[in-house]
Each structure stands twice: as C-alpha cells, then as structure tokens.
Amino acid sequence: MDPLLKIVIVDESPIRAAILEDGLREAGFSQVVHIEGTANLLARIYTIDPDVILIDLANPNRDVLEQMFQISRIVKRPIAMFVDQSDTASIQASVDAGVSAYIVDGLKKERMKHILDLCISRFNAFSRLQGELDRAKTALEDRKVIDRAKGILMKAKKLTEEEAYALLRNTAMNEKKKIVEIAQSVITASEIFK
Amino acid sequence: MSDKRLRIGFIPLADATALIVAVDKGFCAAEGLDVELVREVSWSNVRDKLNIGLFDAAHLIAPVAIASSLGLGHVKVPIVAPFGLGVNGNAITVSPSLHATIVAVADGNILDPMVSARALARVVSERKAKGLEPLTFGMTFPFSTHNYHLRFWMAAGGVDPDEDVRLVVLPPPYMVESLANKHVDGFCVGAPWNSVAVDLGIGFILHFVSEILVRAAEKLLAVRAQWAKENPDVLTRLVRAHGRAADFVEDVANRDEVSAIVAAPNRVDVAPEVIRRTLDGRMKVAPDGTVRVNDRYLLIGRANAARPDPAQAAWLYAQMVRWGQAPMSADLLAATKAVFRPDLYDAALGASRPLPASEPADGIGAFSGPAFDPDDIEAHLAACKIRR
Numbered sequence: 066m067d068p069l070l071k072i073v074i075v076d077e078s079p080i081r082a083a084i085l086e087d088g089l090r091e092a093g094f095s096q097v098v099h100i101e102g103t104a105n106l107l108a109r110i111y112t113i114d115p116d117v118i119l120i121d122l123a124n125p126n127r128d129v130l131e132q133m134f135q136i137s138r139i140v141k142r143p144i145a146m147f148v149d150q151s152d153t154a155s156i157q158a159s160v161d162a163g164v165s166a167y168i169v170d171g172l173k174k175e176r177m178k179h180i181l182d183l184c185i186s187r188f189n190a191f192s193r194l195q196g197e198l199d200r201a202k203t204a205l206e207d208r209k210v211i212d213r214a215k216g217i218l219m220k221a222k223k224l225t226e227e228e229a230y231a232l233l234r235n236t237a238m239n240e241k242k243k244i245v246e247i248a249q250s251v252i253t254a255s256e257i258f259k
Numbered sequence: 260m261s262d263k264r265l266r267i268g269f270i271p272l273a274d275a276t277a278l279i280v281a282v283d284k285g286f287c288a289a290e291g292l293d294v295e296l297v298r299e300v301s302w303s304n305v306r307d308k309l310n311i312g313l314f315d316a317a318h319l320i321a322p323v324a325i326a327s328s329l330g331l332g333h334v335k336v337p338i339v340a341p342f343g344l345g346v347n348g349n350a351i352t353v354s355p356s357l358h359a360t361i362v363a364v365a366d367g368n369i370l371d372p373m374v375s376a377r378a379l380a381r382v383v384s385e386r387k388a389k390g391l392e393p394l395t396f397g398m399t400f401p402f403s404t405h406n407y408h409l410r411f412w413m414a415a416g417g418v419d420p421d422e423d424v425r426l427v428v429l430p431p432p433y434m435v436e437s438l439a440n441k442h443v444d445g446f447c448v449g450a451p452w453n454s455v456a457v458d459l460g461i462g463f464i465l466h467f468v469s470e471i472l473v474r475a476a477e478k479l480l481a482v483r484a485q486w487a488k489e490n491p492d493v494l495t496r497l498v499r500a501h502g503r504a505a506d507f508v509e510d511v512a513n514r515d516e517v518s519a520i521v522a523a524p525n526r527v528d529v530a531p532e533v534i535r536r537t538l539d540g541r542m543k544v545a546p547d548g549t550v551r552v553n554d555r556y557l558l559i560g561r562a563n564a565a566r567p568d569p570a571q572a573a574w575l576y577a578q579m580v581r582w583g584q585a586p587m588s589a590d591l592l593a594a595t596k597a598v599f600r601p602d603l604y605d606a607a608l609g610a611s612r613p614l615p616a617s618e619p620a621d622g623i624g625a626f627s628g629p630a631f632d633p634d635d636i637e638a639h640l641a642a643c644k645i646r647r
Contacts, residue, residue: 103433104442125430127303128400131332132428156311165307 214248274345341603376416397446473624505560573633583647
C-alpha cells in the first residue's frame with residue numbers, strides 16, 4: 066500500500082463520502098480529501114494534485130472532470146478508468162455500484178484495482194444501508210396507516226383492536242392485497258363518508 | 260412477436276423529444292419494442308454506459324459519438340447513428356452586463372453574428388488593457404457542439420477561444436446558476452436552459468446557433484456499431500418508430516400534447532410551455548419579454564433533419580482538428596463520416612428525399628468562411644485565421 070497516494074473523493078452525499086473515506090484510511094491511505102460543492106471544482110482539484118479521483122456517477126460534475134484531459138498545462142494527466150477495458154468485470158461492477166475513477170496515467174493497475182474494489186464494496190454497503198432505511202421508513206408509515214384504519218373500524222363497528230386488525234387482515238387475504246392497501250381504502254372511504 | 264426489451268439513455272433536454280415521444284406515445288411499442296428510458300446526469304455516463312453495453316442505444320451529443328468512434332481522449336468504441344434527434348437547438352446566452360457592453364461597442368446590428376463577434380473582440384481587448392480577468396463562457400463538454408459553436412462564432416470576430424477568454428465545462432443544469440452567481444459571463448447550451456436564464460431575468464439570448472450555422476447536427480440516436488451489426492431488425496424497427504415520432508412532433512396540431520409528454524417530471528421536467536416555445540422557435544430572448552421567431556431554432560423531423568448527414572460529421576471533425584483535439588488524417592475523416600449512417604435511415608424509412616431548397620447548398624451554411632467541402636477539411640482549416 067502506498068500511504069502517500071493522494072485520493073480525492075467528489076461525492077454529493079456526505080455520508081457516503083465519509084464511509085468511503087473511512088474505508089480508504091483503514092486500508093492505509095492517509096491522504097484522502099473529500100471535495101464538497103461544485104464551485105471551482107477543477108481549480109480545487111488542481112491545487113490538491115491527486116493521483117486518484119473518485120466520483121459518484123449520479124454527479125453531473127463528471128463532465129467537468131472530463132475537461133482535465135484537454136488541458137495539457139497541468140503536470141499530471143488523469144485518465145478515466147474506462148480507458149483500460151482489460152478488466153470489464155470490475156468496470157461493470159463499479160458502474161452498477163455507481164462510482165467512477167480517474168487515475169493518473171502510469172499508476173499501477175493492481176493498486177488501482179484494490180482502491181476500486183474498496184469503493185465498490187463501500188458504495189454497495191451504502192446503498193444497502195439506504196435501502197434498509199427506506200424500508201424502515203415505509204414500515205413506519207404503513208404502521209401509522211394501519212393504526213388509523215383500526216381506529217376507524219373500532220369506532221364505526223364497535224370492535225376491539227384485535228377484531229379490527231383481524232378484519233383488515235382477512236379482507237386483505239380475501240382480496241389478495243396488502244393490509245396497508247386495505248387500511249388506506251378504509252381511511253379514504255371514511256373521509257368520503259364524513 | 261415477443262417484445263424486444265431495450266434500455267435507452269437520455270439527458271433531459273428538449274432535443275430528446277423524438278426519443279421521448281417514440282417511447283411515451285407508443286411508437287416503439289407499435290414496433291414490438293419495450294423501451295426503458297433511463298435519465299442520465301452527464302454525457303460521460305451516457306457514453307460509458309453505451310460503450311460497455313448497459314444501454315442498447317442513447318440520446319448522444321454528436322461529437323461524443325465521433326470522439327468515441329475515433330478513440331479521442333477515451334476508449335475507442337465505434338458508434339453508429341442511424342437517426343438524427345435534432346438539428347440546431349443551441350443558443351448563446353450572455354449576462355445582462357456583458358450584453359449591455361456588447362451592444363455599447365457594437366458597430367451595427369448585433370443580431371448579425373459577425374457584428375456581435377467583433378464587438379466581443381473589442382470587449383475582450385478593452386478588458387485586457389484594463390487588466391481585468393478574461394471573460395468566462397460555459398459549454399457542456401470538451402467534445403460538444405456547444406464548444407465548437409462558441410469557438411466558431413468568437414474566432415470569426417477575432418477572439419482566440421483558448422487565449423482571450425476562458426471556456427469551462429458546466430453541466431447544463433448548473434449553467435443558469437453559474438450565470439446568476441457570475442462564475443460565467445455567458446454560455447452555449449441547448450433548450451430549455453437558455454429560456455430558463457431569460458425567464459429568471461439573468462440572461463439575454465444573443466444568438467440562436469441557427470444564425471451561426473444554418474444547419475448544425477446536434478444530437479443523435481446512437482448505438483454501438485457492433486450492436487447495429489448484431490441487431491439489424493431491431494435497429495430498423497427502432498428507426499421506424501423514431502421516424503413516426505418525428506413526424507408526429509412536427510405536426511403543429513400535436514405540439515401541446517408533445518410538449519406535455521416531454522415536459523413530464525420523469526423526462527425533461529420543465530414547464531410544458533418552455534418546450535412548446537422551443538419546438539415553435541418562438542423564443543423569449545430578453546428579460547423584458549422580447550420575442551424572436553426563428554423557424555429553424557430546432558429541427559426535429561422537417562427539412563430532412565433526422566437523416567444523418569456525413570457532411571455534418573466532417574464539419575465536427577474539422578473543428579476537432581482546428582482546436583487541437585484530433586490530428587488531421589484521411590483515415591480519421593473517413594471513420595468520422597462512417598458514424599453518420601443515412602443508409603440505415605433510408606433502409607428503415609424509405610428512399611431519401613432531396614434536401615429542400617430552404618437548406619444551404621453545402622449542408623452547413625456557416626455565417627463566415629467559404630462553403631464547406633466535407634472532402635477537403637484542409638481548405639476549411641486554411642480559411643481559419645485562429646486555430647491550433
């Protein structure tokens with residue numbers, strides 16, 4: 066590992082950037098800089114003069130980075146990782162994960178592969194976390210809808226909480242729908258009948 | 260016939276109209292094509308996903324298709340374009356203060372691009388004499404029509420785009436913001452962004468690109484050459500669907516429906532009225548509401564706009580050579596022309612129609628310099644005083 070390798074992360078998501086930065090530091094890369102915001106992106110990158118630039122694919126600034134190839138004045142000439150197509154699998158994996166790398170020409174391929182693999186796994190870990198968070202949020206929202214529907218049924222049909230829930234569940238099973246969908250219908254209907 | 264599934268990438272711009280209508284209005288489905296449109300945020304992404312096969316086809320800016328085919332600045336993946344998604348459609352917008360300065364020093368009517376370019380040259384040398392920072396202009400990509408259109412215009416007036424001003428790449432959605440906070444003094448971009456700047460009162464449209472080049476190929480429906488070879492039938496169906504969509508778009512009676520389809524939140528995501536203005540070529544050019552009408556602002560299906568013209572490819576290659584992005588070579592010129600495939604267009608949509616009389620004789624119609632000869636790039640370059 067080369068702890069002197071300078072790595073720049075361009076990512077709009079501060080959480081994902083932090084996850085990636087941690088991973089790179091754990092792997093022994095001590096010179097990692099996260100660039101935030103879009104103003105003067107190229108100028109800031111030139112000042113840092115990195116060996117590797119990592120950018121998320123959802124970032125429109127990728128096109129700004131492409132301008133680096135056009136400017137011969139800078140000492141180091143970065144190239145996109147896609148230029149080397151020998152490792153199609155890892156390119157595919159990185160695009161799927163949503164990250165792209167620009168590296169200084171001449172950087173050894175094995176070293177880059179290590180960094181890229183690390184990025185891919187961190188990016189994937191982040192989207193798993195995001196997915197779990199989204200599911201947790203949805204579950205919470207569903208819970209609220211079902212609770213409201215139960216309340217409406219308990220009041221309208223003089224049911225206990227258990228009976229109201231059983232009614233929602235049985236209706237859902239009969240109609241091959243989700244409980245939350247039936248609950249939503251109950252709420253909508255009750256609003257119409259108000 | 261079981262539906263063939265395709266993934267097609269696009270950038271949210273008005274010149275994706277034929278593609279969006281082909282898919283959302285059912286022209287692709289009628290050809291047995293089940294298309295998933297994938298909205299992208301950068302030309303780099305579109306190019307890379309097309310190159311590695313994540314996209315079957317893409318809404319691609321013409322010079323990127325050429326650069327990819329020639330291996331310029333990036334991996335070499337031959338691309339072919341059987342259909343043109345738009346001719347023209349770009350505009351040059353400047354800040355109110357630069358607009359006022361250009362008007363003040365202009366020797367004549369600034370609607371004439373030669374007058375405005377010479378005025379810009381005067382502004383540039385006055386700034387230099389005062390020791391002010393050079394003007395900065397935004398464009399969308401190193402290999403972009405916007406880059407070449409800006410350069411062609413200003414160089415004709417005596418401004419060296421590499422020495423006298425700064426040209427910076429800006430993603431289209433950031434153009435307006437950059438003009439507002441004075442990071443740039445002007446930009447060249449496609450619709451709807453010029454209109455957005457005018458509507459916000461922070462920009463004046465100085466020129467439609469159709470005033471600089473009467474006919475300028477802009478976006479292409481692009482596929483990998485290999486994919487075209489392996490899927491000739493699917494390609495024909497895809498081009499046919501696009502031909503029908505382009506005709507539908509050009510029928511003025513359909514414009515409101517088209518504008519609503521294209522403006523949808525999952526497509527270009529702007530007010531339908533902005534798309535309508537673009538398609539009609541009725542552009543608000545100044546914050547005070549001044550409207551300029553130009554029926555060539557964006558051509559989608561009319562005047563053979565959708566039929567790829569190798570002369571257009573040659574003109575773009577000539578700009579790459581002019582500005583030092585590509586070496587001059589007969590082989591590269593031939594490879595460039597082979598990107599634009601009128602034969603594939605004709606195969607799907609029937610024998611080609613001759614270019615209407617409204618169109619320039621050389622197929623380009625540049626406002627300055629001799630007529631363009633696609634077989635003699637050197638003559639074009641020899642007439643350019645400013646070049647690399």
